[in-house]
Amino acid sequence: MLRRGWPVLAVLFVTLIGCQEKHYPIGGKYPEQVYVRVVSLSPSASELLGLLNAENSMIGRSAACNRPESLRDIPIMANPDPNFDLIVSNQADLVVADAATLAPRHVEKLKELGIKLKLIKIDSVDEWIEAVWDLADMFMAQSTASKEIDRVTEAMKKGEIDPIRPQPVALVAMGAGKPWVAGTESFQADILRKAGAKVVGPTGNRFVTVSPEQILEWNPDVVFVSDNPDDYYKSPAWAATKAGKTHHIVGVNPDLLLRAGARVADLLNSVHDELVRSRE
Template sequence: MCAVASGACSKPKPTAGVDAATEPRVVSLTPSTTEAVFALGAGDRMVGRSRFCNYPEVAKSLPQVGGYVDPNYEAILGLRPSLVVGARGPGGAAVEQKLQGYGVATFFPRTESFAEIEAMLTGLGALLHRESAATETVGRIHAQTEAVEKAVGGLPKRKVLLVFGLEPVVVAGPGGFPDEMLRHAGGVNVVADGPAYPTIGIERVLALDPDVVLNASMAEARGTERIRSDSPGWRDLRAVKEGHVVAITDEAVLRPGPRLGDGLRTIARAVHPEATIP
């Protein structure tokens, strides 16, 4: 099981050669891959990161090379990386293609499911010569997932709306890892059709009638208070009237990386506060 830039394969194959006999110099363009490099014990191989990479704390001391879809190519090349890692997402293909043109090896896997995230960790572990650490990290995610499923297994499924933004309203739809996270946590995603991260109107929010609203709009500190208050539309929502609006401040919920199991536990505790989540 391996998702890489060139597709599924038995071994990770970056788009240009990485010398297996030497330790790579790594630039990471996404928070999740930065976390993965450090979690696998290869943080000392990191030479650059995107402006969004803020965990672990030590990563902040690394040189910034712009963002994920707008990286500073001159800054990246100046760091002489042997490997640039990112994720297969919006804009990722264009960034990867340009890096390939400079002769830089890249690893941009898909990370939109638990299986793909685990494959990313396994593939990155192979590229960084940290196979044992990758196996251990994936095993921990499996154990956390199984423990959560056991804790909520006998409880009623709650209809959940997971909100990522309020202006406009951006939510978790089907097909992404947040949708899978809701299912593992004993919930049912009320947004059952459309893209993985759709923008919807308040009228549809009301029609969906969730049992629980999870507000993970990190950039909007007062977002949960707005939902709970007399905001037009939201105040008519049953979940608001019954006090079932929960603020999600754990960044692990939003990151398809080594803390996936931690994010799942956070979601499970919010969906089923009556359960004992290990």
């Protein structure tokens, strides 16, 4: 996959007018700085750094960062709040974090300390792809990024080339007794959409508490949950849905379902396969 390469004529034009723009290599641009002392403050960020083989540059992580396995020996510098004394004393030159989980006060503190902060905001597969490219540019890992993005692109093609008919209605939930459902503009909803589902749920990009009446109104064909699916069959509202009646309430590892991390292709493939099974 090629990305961000300039057309030859454009490069010639810039040269002729005397502009001193950098000439980017095929596949990405040269980083403004080489980062060798990186702290990750969120699990999804750590997974993406690992995906790009950049975990060797990490000197710190949050207590929740558990993937890849190679992170186990990296010191914890957030649990859950960042330990700024540790971050400063270890001379971090970059902090990477999920924009949805890092508190504004922590963002301001890092600015005060003069530490470079890379915030990652991912509410869709397209934003995941862009985030991977951005990190790849920072760590000169464009070749690795291209391979992983190709895997995600191939997984999305399943739902495009051979649409599931009739299109299954689906949502993502957690907490059977007091349910939370992913908003229709969330990353989880976009995964379902790209895999071939018609997504239902509350508006917005976050998980929201919902009532039994709302669950029955949506009446999904498939429900993907981050906890034990058996608990949902014990709930009258969930059991009364099409998903409950046909046993299509599917448990997914929460690290896989709730993170925009390193295994997006695997998640897309798994969700697509479950949607297909719901129509067999």
